[in-house]
Amino acid sequence: MARSAILNVMVQAAFKAGKSLTKDFGEVESLQVSRKGPADFVSKADLRAEQIVYSELLKARPTYAFLMEEGGEVAGTDGQHRWIIDPLDGTTNFLHSIPLFAVAIALERANEIVASVIYNPILDELYTCEKGGGTWLNDRKRLRVAGRKHLADAVIATGIKTQGTANDTLQLRQLAHINPAVAGIRRSGSISLDMAWLASGRYDAVWEAGLAPWDVAPGMLMVKEAGGFVSDYAGTNGSVWNGQVVAGNESLQSALLKEIRSVQ
Known part of the structure; x- marks a missing residue:
């Protein structure tokens, strides 16, 4: 699969955030599981990942708006495009050292989602799609939903x-x-x-x-x-x-x- 320029921007942002989360995931494994310490640590990991995604996407497309789980809405001057971001989907899993979490990014154009990236850095699984281009795993395998009928x-x-x-x-x-x-x-x-x-x-x-x-x-x-x-x-x-x-x-x-x- 050959990525478009916009999808490549999204993937690179997800990879950089995933690298940060992977580092923090190794640290959280050693923390005592208590409501105060680890939860606060994970919150900081979440914010770090979101800032990485935000910075990368802003640098590539400075006129686009943002809607983020942690940072809320950031207006853009484009009027047609908006990034929708969850920097750490699966926070409770992360807190408990369960390797099921993801960086998730979508691009909205004129009120329609046209591209998205979901990246699990621990399993190293990258899911990508663009409208009309199919859904892909790690740029190699085109995906289809299962065919079961019942x-x-x-x-x-x-x-x-x-x-x-x-x-x-x-x-x-x-x-x-x-x-x-x-x-x-x-x-x-x-x-x-x-x-x-x-x-x-x-x-x-x-x-x-x-x-x-x-x-x-x-x-x-x-x-x-x-x-x-x-x-x-x-x-x-x-x-x-x-x-x-x-x-x-x-x-x-x-x-x-x-x-x-x-x-x-």
């Missing part, structure tokens, strides 16, 4: 915070309803990697709610470019703004959506 054969992923909000309790009811209908449910702790793994065929479907734009934007395009379908719980086209994702191939996305909508 939920009973499917392994699906979700994210459950279980913090007592209405959304969390609804998702627990959904989990109880869906679990008997599928081959297995996984909870990785990183929605970006869930969507990348769906695009690669590792997972068959994904559902989750309560998500931020930087959670949704990078993976949504990857699934679509790998032949998948993405909607919200109402069945309308997936959006980075409503915080809901139901994704899979055409058959499984439709079947999973039907199950989700039956739970109140």
Whole structure:
């Protein structure tokens, strides 16, 4: 796969942030797991990674706007382009030395996601896509969503915070309803990697709610470019703004959506 100039900029930013996170990941493994020390350390690691991504993208495209998990919104003069960034998707995993986390970057053009990068520096897996160009793993393998047709054969992923909000309790009811209908449910702790793994065929479907734009934007395009379908719980086209994702191939996305909508 030959990267475009804009995708190359995004990949280099993700690589540099990933290098910083890898160094910090080695340090966090040696910290005593307590709520104060490691959490504060991870917050600093998160901020360092975001600053690296921000600096690299700003240098390459100084007129583009930004929407970042830590830094919030930064206005641009371009009017058409905006970077959407999650510098460390999977913070709790990072804190507990679980190597499932990613740097996630999406490019929005005229309110449409047109390119994205998801990079796991520990597994050294780089997922990239551009609108119309497909989804790729490590620039070598073009990805397609899995072809399974029945939920009973499917392994699906979700994210459950279980913090007592209405959304969390609804998702627990959904989990109880869906679990008997599928081959297995996984909870990785990183929605970006869930969507990348769906695009690669590792997972068959994904559902989750309560998500931020930087959670949704990078993976949504990857699934679509790998032949998948993405909607919200109402069945309308997936959006980075409503915080809901139901994704899979055409058959499984439709079947999973039907199950989700039956739970109140």
